Amino acid sequence: MRKGLLATIALTAMTAMMAVSGLMSGAAQAADPIKVGAIVSATGPASFLGDPEKKVLELYADRINKAGGVDGRPLQLTVYDDGGAADKAASFTKRLIESDGVDVIVGGTTTAATMAAVPLVERAGVPFISLAGAVVIVEPVKKWVFKTPHTDRMAAEKVMEDMKKRGLTKLALLSEDSGFGKSGREQTVAVAKERGIELVADETYGAKDTDVTAQLTKIKNNAAAQAVLVFGLGQGPAVVTKNYRQLGISLPLYQSHGVASKEYIRLAGGAAEGVRLPAAGLVVAAQLPDGDPQKKVVTEFTKVYEDSFSTEVSTFAGHAYDGLMIALDAVKRAGGTDKAKLRDAIEQTKGYVGTGGTVTMSAKDHMGLTLDAFHMVEVKQGDWALVK
Amino acid sequence: MFAELLQYLLSGLTIGAIYALAGLGFSIIYNASHVINFAQGEFIMIGGMASATLTASGVPLPLAILIGCGGAMLVGVLVAKFAVERARNASTVTLIIITIGASIFLRGIAELVWGKDFKRLDAFSGETPIQFLGASMQPQSLWVVGTAGVLIVAIGLFFAKTLTGKAILATSHNRLAAQLVGIDVKRVVLASFALSAALGAVGGAVVAPITFSYTEMGIMLGLKGFTAAVLGGLGHGPGAVAGGLIVGIAEALGAGYISSAYKDAVAFVIILAVLLFMPNGLFGKRGTERV
Numbered sequence A: 001m002r003k004g005l006l007a008t009i010a011l012t013a014m015t016a017m018m019a020v021s022g023l024m025s026g027a028a029q030a031a032d033p034i035k036v037g038a039i040v041s042a043t044g045p046a047s048f049l050g051d052p053e054k055k056v057l058e059l060y061a062d063r064i065n066k067a068g069g070v071d072g073r074p075l076q077l078t079v080y081d082d083g084g085a086a087d088k089a090a091s092f093t094k095r096l097i098e099s100d101g102v103d104v105i106v107g108g109t110t111t112a113a114t115m116a117a118v119p120l121v122e123r124a125g126v127p128f129i130s131l132a133g134a135v136v137i138v139e140p141v142k143k144w145v146f147k148t149p150h151t152d153r154m155a156a157e158k159v160m161e162d163m164k165k166r167g168l169t170k171l172a173l174l175s176e177d178s179g180f181g182k183s184g185r186e187q188t189v190a191v192a193k194e195r196g197i198e199l200v201a202d203e204t205y206g207a208k209d210t211d212v213t214a215q216l217t218k219i220k221n222n223a224a225a226q227a228v229l230v231f232g233l234g235q236g237p238a239v240v241t242k243n244y245r246q247l248g249i250s251l252p253l254y255q256s257h258g259v260a261s262k263e264y265i266r267l268a269g270g271a272a273e274g275v276r277l278p279a280a281g282l283v284v285a286a287q288l289p290d291g292d293p294q295k296k297v298v299t300e301f302t303k304v305y306e307d308s309f310s311t312e313v314s315t316f317a318g319h320a321y322d323g324l325m326i327a328l329d330a331v332k333r334a335g336g337t338d339k340a341k342l343r344d345a346i347e348q349t350k351g352y353v354g355t356g357g358t359v360t361m362s363a364k365d366h367m368g369l370t371l372d373a374f375h376m377v378e379v380k381q382g383d384w385a386l387v388k
Numbered sequence B: 001m002f003a004e005l006l007q008y009l010l011s012g013l014t015i016g017a018i019y020a021l022a023g024l025g026f027s028i029i030y031n032a033s034h035v036i037n038f039a040q041g042e043f044i045m046i047g048g049m050a051s052a053t054l055t056a057s058g059v060p061l062p063l064a065i066l067i068g069c070g071g072a073m074l075v076g077v078l079v080a081k082f083a084v085e086r087a088r089n090a091s092t093v094t095l096i097i098i099t100i101g102a103s104i105f106l107r108g109i110a111e112l113v114w115g116k117d118f119k120r121l122d123a124f125s126g127e128t129p130i131q132f133l134g135a136s137m138q139p140q141s142l143w144v145v146g147t148a149g150v151l152i153v154a155i156g157l158f159f160a161k162t163l164t165g166k167a168i169l170a171t172s173h174n175r176l177a178a179q180l181v182g183i184d185v186k187r188v189v190l191a192s193f194a195l196s197a198a199l200g201a202v203g204g205a206v207v208a209p210i211t212f213s214y215t216e217m218g219i220m221l222g223l224k225g226f227t228a229a230v231l232g233g234l235g236h237g238p239g240a241v242a243g244g245l246i247v248g249i250a251e252a253l254g255a256g257y258i259s260s261a262y263k264d265a266v267a268f269v270i271i272l273a274v275l276l277f278m279p280n281g282l283f284g285k286r287g288t289e290r291v
Helices: A002-030 A047-066 A086-098 A111-124 A152-165 A179-195 A213-220 A236-246 A262-272 A281-287 A295-309 A315-334 A339-347 B002-033 B040-056 B061-087 B092-114 B139-161 B163-173 B175-180 B185-211 B217-232 B237-258 B260-277
Strands: A034-040 A075-081 A104-107 A128-130 A145-147 A170-176 A198-205 A227-231 A253-255 A276-280 A374-380 A383-386 B130-132 B135-137
Touching: A034 A047, A034 A086, A034 A315, A047 A075, A047 A295, A047 A315, A075 A086, A086 A104, A086 A111, A104 A111, A104 A315, A111 A128, A111 A145, A111 A179, A128 A315, A152 A179, A152 A227, A152 A253, A152 A276, A152 A374, A170 A179, A170 A213, A170 A236, A179 A198, A179 A227, A198 A213, A198 B260, A213 A236, A213 B002, A213 B237, A213 B260, A227 A236, A236 A253, A236 A262, A236 B185, A276 A281, A276 A315, A281 A295, A281 A315, A281 A374, A281 A383, A295 A315, A315 A339, B002 B040, B002 B135, B002 B139, B002 B163, B002 B185, B002 B217, B002 B237, B040 B061, B040 B092, B040 B185, B040 B217, B061 B092, B061 B185, B092 B217, B135 B139, B139 B163, B139 B185, B139 B237, B163 B175, B163 B185, B175 B185, B185 B217, B217 B237, B217 B260, B237 B260
Parallel strands: A034 A075, A034 A104, A104 A128, A128 A145, A170 A198, A170 A227, A227 A253, A253 A276
Antiparallel strands: A276 A374, A374 A383, B130 B135
16 A cells, blocks of 8 residues: 555656656747847948948857747847848848748848838838937837937037037038938038037048048138048048048047947058047947946957957947847847837837947937947057047 | 149049059950950959058068969959950950959959958058148159059050060951961950059059058949040050049049039049040040941
8 A cells, every 4th residue: 555655656756747847848849939130231332330240140149049048939040131232121121021020120231221121110010120320210210110329410419529628619521422421411510500510611522532632632721620520431531531641631530430440540550540539338348447337248248259250349240239139138028029019128128238338218219329328539559549 | 722733633643543554454455355344443453452461461562562463464364265255256245244244253252362341551652741832642642653654654665566565456456457467366365454454453552552452442443444444545545544644633623623522423424525525535546447
């Protein structure tokens, strides 16, 4: 009898355990992957932005999966390369929504690619976190659209704030004939009006120009100018910087956040000395004071990125990291991937500390960064130095 | 006022010398094969990229330029041999499209070999600007203008004095007759591709310190070079040089006095005007039927 009881207990225990483990394996199978879609310009003219973005998304998707996923659900990342073409970005967005059935989309490396995807995600109701700069993406606010990078408007504001500190009120603007430069020009013009800065010159140059001495000569001969702001991306601003020194212009030179990578200093060489620009904390990770909330995040991200790819970290890589992390953070808070709940959770992102700054979104603000997210840096001896 | 004008002229001259070299490359190939080679810009890119990356890894500059030149010549011959020659009987338009294809292919290969980022090449003799009557220029500009000048004279002598040069000229005048007197026309075409590739590569190396080098640097330089060649009269060497200088100076003056927004438009307005009003260019022979 006793023996029989013992056997029964053992048997029951065993079945119970089997049942539990069975349940558990069942649960693991039932844990659908979190489907994250991404459209980046990994090739083409914007590849210097899109390539690090793609690498970061893949790297972190891999790391998160190795660490057990999010809430026990693995991450399934689908990345498409639009090659810098807006029409391709639109068709890939369609594919992500319709055939891949993604829960959230990260991407749109450029403003053009983002704006091409916007109507599609708005119609389908899929949360979309853009990695592009222009302010038009989140102003006016679109229900399903968010973004991680700082806007050109903020860059203009930061520059003018710094000008005021130095007692300068007359600005000469030289903007690039590209999407980024044009939008930057518009914002600069608007911000200048608000902040009481007088624009005394408004010149442009082509993104692939090899010589801008003609435009700079005009600025040089403009007696009113007290400072010069260049709004551009890639090699153009480096050409401008070299020509600027060649002509011996002595006015303070500002660049936009579009050149906040070591590449700019490398290309412009000694000519870059003394140039000031607004940049994210990531660029000056090592120099941030220990009390800075971003210090830990940016130092860690820099280390992971540079160990994995043995190239210098760029702010653009940081934007992709922020986009992915904000999305996953929202998945946790929404308790799943129901699209409407996920969207609400992204909108409620509060105090997320990323590479771009501290993000607190709201129904009116789908970017969530304040001017504090920018640090004014100056090029000193071939490196960035925080302007105090 | 005068200093301003002089500054524009100096800027225009530097940029114009680069266009002139590219334009000359178009003309040489056009002469030998009646192909407008849109891969000319890619030869410039190869020269610039090779010299920038090789010097960065410790190769002395002159050697790096030579290697870049050799590489470009090899690529030029391969393009001629495997892309252009095989389509020998195709129409001119087809041939042009083939060269556009070759240029896209070369850019892709270059992206794989060298990556997508910009490469820096140090200026050959420092970066202290030279002051000249109130205008200033980079010392590298003198290198560009000087190199262009030397190459242009050398090319002139090559055509006038050497047998190979004369063979190319003969082929350009009358392909059939040239063949009849024993000129190996196929080899002439190969030689012309090699020559203009070398020309482009040297140009690429001397402009790299000013423009930086990257895999897409050849697109705009190629287009402007083409404008220069058309302006001067396709196939007319000195015409291409004059064309390049005119386009460069017009651009600089346009940017300075009209608006920098229309700088690139200047070149293309010129090419439209030339095609409409003087299709043979400034120096091209009138009424020559090239079929």
